[in-house]
Amino acid sequence: MDIAEKEKQFQDKIDSGQKIEAKEWVPENYRKQLIRMISQHAHSEIVGMLPEGNWITRAPSLRRKAVLLAKIQDEAGHGLYLYSAAETLGVERGELIDQLITGKAKYSSIFNYPTLTWADIGAIGWLVDGAAIVNQTMLARGSYGPYSRAMVRICKEESFHNRQGYELLYDLAQGTPEQKAMAQDALNRWWWPSIQMLGPSDADSKNSGETMRWRIKVESNDTVRQRFIDRTVPQAEAAGLTIPDPDLKFNEETGHWEIGEIDWTEFYQVIKGYGPCNKKRLRARQEAEHEGEWVREAAKVYAEKQAAKKTKAA
């Protein structure tokens, strides 16, 4: 069977809604696009622990602290589910981690923003995880089985992240004037980056055509973004917080909330490495890799010694 025939069979399978599984024949670019997407996604989960980790020691109560710890541990788990899914495409985990710590790989631009106040922890759970859920629910319907199953699992766990963040911010918004101002300030700073994290608008998205034809993505960035906006605006209202967009209005005809223009210059600046925390995030990952090295080495030597003992005994 020649390549053209194989590609046709592959496309037919995708069009009929079947999942593609590990080790099946796939077009080289399908494999590459997926490795790119899944590894960026995995890196985002791992780097995403850093802005939140910043507040563990300063959580205002034991309850909030336990919740934050559990949430960050989930993010580590999500990173690992995703590396595991990427590996089914024949790439080594070590290679992916190298790409991250050498600065070759991208991760979600939003994690290059700092967490300046405790309210930012609420904003991340509510907005960043809220946007991630909408995106990941879409990706869960995608064509690659291992990625889609990782998404289903992650979405279930994200729901807790989303709710704890909203609860945190809602409580602040019902508190003293200073607490309410802190909540509003967090919303002001995280709103637009959350809108942007769902990716370039459809007109400028260079990977969209192919990824949609292969059902790696089943909806466009703008469609997913609109869903996030429609869900989130009423949640802000319920908390008595104001979305920082003077042009925001409800369109009675379409039933959708319409936002003002998105500042894409900022988005691309941050992606290119000029966000407020890009260097810091990269350095933290490099240090983690370096400082964990002796643990991995020790574990390896221990495993070898145990195995040798067993062979001797036998």
Next chain:
Amino acid sequence: MSTDQGMLWEVFVQAKPGIPHKHAGSVHAPDAEMALKSARDVYTRRREGTSIWVVPANMISATTEQDADSFFDPADDKVYRHPTFYTIPEGVKYL
């Protein structure tokens, strides 16, 4: 290249007693003991499991997609293996 990530292990989790173990994903670890602990932390943070198996990924043999049709076709023409193949007179019970 970053340091050795350890062997790749496939993880199977039994959600509750009495049901089969189901593939959950994979972990890297230098030995089975660490693979089990890692699998617990990665795949059962919410009591999703009562038992975990880890298997070295390179020890699993699998059928291939390309050969699936010919591999499984011996079962295609043996409908008589299913109870519905047989005609039973009306009113006869417990068959």
